[in-house]
Structures are given as C-alpha cells and as structure tokens.
Amino acid sequence: MAVLADGAAHVALAAAATGARLVHISSDAVFSGREVHYTEDALPDPTYRYGAAKAAAETAVQAIAPAAVLVRTSTILGDGRGAHEVLTHALSSGAVTGALFTDEIRMPVHVDDLADALIELAGTDVAGPLHVTGPEPVSRYDLGLMVAARDGLDPASIPAARSADVLPGRPLDVRLDCTLARSLLRTPLRPVSEFMTS
Numbered sequence: 001m002a003v004l005a006d007g008a009a010h011v012a013l014a015a016a017a018t019g020a021r022l023v024h025i026s027s028d029a030v031f032s033g034r035e036v037h038y039t040e041d042a043l044p045d046p047t048y049r050y051g052a053a054k055a056a057a058e059t060a061v062q063a064i065a066p067a068a069v070l071v072r073t074s075t076i077l078g079d080g081r082g083a084h085e086v087l088t089h090a091l092s093s094g095a096v097t098g099a100l101f102t103d104e105i106r107m108p109v110h111v112d113d114l115a116d117a118l119i120e121l122a123g124t125d126v127a128g129p130l131h132v133t134g135p136e137p138v139s140r141y142d143l144g145l146m147v148a149a150r151d152g153l154d155p156a157s158i159p160a161a162r163s164a165d166v167l168p169g170r171p172l173d174v175r176l177d178c179t180l181a182r183s184l185l186r187t188p189l190r191p192v193s194e195f196m197t198s
Contacts, residue, residue, distance in 0.1 A: 004050075008057035012064035022061065022068035023121050028106065028133070030055040030072065033171035040072075040129040040180060047169050062128070069126045071118060072176055074133040075143065077192070078111035080151065084140065088147040092157040099161035100141040105173040107133035108143060108192040116187040126184060131176035136191035146196040 008024060015022040029051035030044035044055040061068050076082050090096040109132065117132050138146070144158045163170050178189060 002053070004053035005056035005060055009060035009064060012061045012068065015068070016065045021122055022065050023118050024057070024061045024068050024070050025118075026058050026070050026072045026129075027051070027054045028072060028074045028174045028176050029171065030058065031171060031174050033174045036173045037175050037177055038131070039177045040131060047171055051171070058129070067125070067127050069121050069124075070129045071121065072129060072131050072133075073109055073114055074174070074176060075106045075108040075140075076111050076114060077108050077143075077196070082111065084108075084143060085147050085151075088144040088158065089151070089153070091144070091159055092148065092153045099159040099166070100139075100144040101163035101166070102139050102141040102160050103172050104140045104163045104170065105137050105175065106140065106143075107135070107137055107174075107176055107178075109134045110190060110192075110195045113187060113189050113195075117181070117185055117189065120185055120187050124184070130181055130184070131178045132181045132185075132189065133176050133178055134189055134192050134195075135178060135182075136193055137173075137175050138192055143192065146192065150196055 012022060030046050031038050032045045032047045046052040046055050058070050075084055077085060091098060141160045145155050148155045148158055
C-alpha cells in the first residue's frame with residue numbers, strides 16, 4: 001500500500017517541478033461511512049489499509065502540489081470491463097467464491113463519464129478535493145443484479161452476504177455529495193440505473 005502514497009508524492013513532485021497540471025485520482029475509501037453523506041470538506045477517516053493509503057496520497061499531493069485537483073470517485077463501471085462487473089460474472093459462473101454485499105452502498109460512475117470529467121478538469125484551475133461519481137446510491141449486491149440483467153446472467157446465481165458479517169470494519173454506506181462537481185462540470189454524470197440499461 002505504500003506505493004499508493006509514495007507514488008502519488010513522486011507524481012506530485014514531478015508535476016510541481018515542471019509546472020504541469022495534476023489531476024489526482026482518489027477514492028471514497030478515504031471515509032469510514034459513519035457519516036454516510038460526505039462533502040468535499042469532510043475530513044478523511046479511513047478504516048482499512050487501502051483507504052488509509054489513499055488518504056495519505058491526498059495529503060502528500062496537497063502538500064506538494066496545492067493547485068492539484070483531488071478527484072474522489074467511487075465504483076467504476078465500464079460496459080463489462082469494470083472490476084465489479086468482472087467479479088459478478090466470476091461469482092455467477094462459480095469461477096470464484098464469495099458474495100456481493102447487500103449493506104455496502106456506493107455511488108457508481110461510468111468510466112466514460114469519469115474520463116470525460118477528468119479531461120475537463122485538466123483544463124481548469126479547480127484545486128483541492130472534488131467528488132465525481134454518479135448521483136445514485138446502490139448496494140454492491142443490487143449492482144450485481146443490474147449487471148446480471150444487462151448481461152443475461154441468472155440473478156439467482158449471484159450470492160449475497162452482509163459485509164458487516166464477513167469483513168467487519170469495512171466502510172458500509174458511503175455517499176459522496178457531487179453537488180459541487182455538477183455545478184462546475186459540463187460533463188454529465190449519469191445515474192447507474194440509466195447507463196446500465198441503455
């Protein structure tokens with residue numbers, strides 16, 4: 001996990017040395033989920049190693065390149081190529097064991113929407129944290145059911161579990177407030193129910 005923070009610091013140093021615009025990708029994992037709804041001014045309070053590493057990366061980038069924008073995002077989907085989509089197929093086929101959690105809520109974003117937003121932000125002077133996700137909260141299990149419906153999988157083949165029972169301590173309900181991003185960006189951030197059925 002050290003590479004997440006150290007790598008971000010090296011990139012920030014290079015950007016600062018050359019005067020390059022830095023758009024840093026962060027994650028909703030920097031939050032514990034205890035507050036559920038998070039705006040950009042919320043203080044990170046990660047509960048596990050990945051989230052702590054992402055929070056450390058944010059701190060490093062802000063210290064080295066204060067003009068950088070720190071884009072916090074959530075579950076990224078991409079026409080079958082996203083990690084959650086791949087996992088759903090693997091669980092459905094029995095290629096892997098495990099389950100999708102009914103109590104972990106996130107704000108999925110389509111990879112194309114996120115990429116367009118990042119490109120747009122590269123041409124701005126927006127600095128500091130910015131939340132860029134889709135506007136619709138959904139559980140990891142319900143998201144798996146959306147993948148199953150889109151891809152013709154048997155929904156009964158998608159195993160469900162509670163994260164609180166299997167992996168206690170992981171963030172449960174984490175919803176990034178994207179009001180600021182929607183006011184700044186021309187790029188539309190579509191709800192998951194729209195892009196998973198279109």
